[in-house]
Amino acid sequence: MMKKDTASQFSPMTLLLHWVVGVTMVALLAMGVVMVQTENYGLFSWHKSFGVIIFFVVILRVIWRSKNGWPTPVSQYSHLEHITAKIIHWVLIVGTVLMPITGFLNSSVGGHGVVVFGVELVARNVDPNNPRSALAHSEALYSAAHVLHYAIGYIVIFAVLLHVVGALKHHIIDKDGTLKRMLGSKV
Ligand code: HEM
């Protein structure tokens, strides 16, 4: 049986999943924004490959979180702070599930295809009249997936910023063990 979290120490599985997903999410969010703004199409295949792979780790994490329960606060905080942290944890965990799904739909329904490190999962739908461009399977679904991937992406970016500010606030202002516990220390 895998070790579970206790109030004073997180299990290695919680730490591993938090940091693998956390670092990958930050990288994919930054990459998404940069590649779209600079129109760097070379980055798209990396973005899609890592985006699909992380989905499987995210699913493991959701299963682990549901078995293990949510972290208990290190000490007593105001009701508002507790509620805010809870909402942000939910936005983050749901966001990590929805981003790969909407991204996958965006690329597959849009006809651009999905290739994960050279393995073709969904073929490109080449436009017969213009072989250099792709044809969407459904314009309506494509634009829905596109808007969702974009909108949820920016919501998650905002939530990550608040989450990191919260972690630093605990560490620097409250001087409590919240951040240290997520770094593996016993508090
Ligand atoms: C990059 C800087 C980050 C720092 C310093 C950080 C720090 C922390 C800390 C200290 C906790 C424990 C909170 C508690 O004890 O109540 C926590 C929990 C959590 N963090 Fe982060 N985090 C970071 C990035 C992320 C990212 C990018 C995500 C997801 C997109 C994320 C999702 C979560 C979730 C869902 C929890 C709840 C506990 C769990 O599911 O493991 N974090 N984080």
Ligand code: HEM
């Ligand atoms: C955790 C996973 C993912 C995150 C955090 C993420 C994040 C982002 C962000 C922030 C953008 C920029 C949005 C914009 O300004 O339009 C973006 C764009 C994009 N993402 Fe993702 N993404 C993820 C997974 C995926 C996956 C799995 C695919 C496809 C298989 C994908 C395909 C795309 C595409 C094609 C764009 C360009 C949007 C467009 O112009 O159509 N993403 N992503």
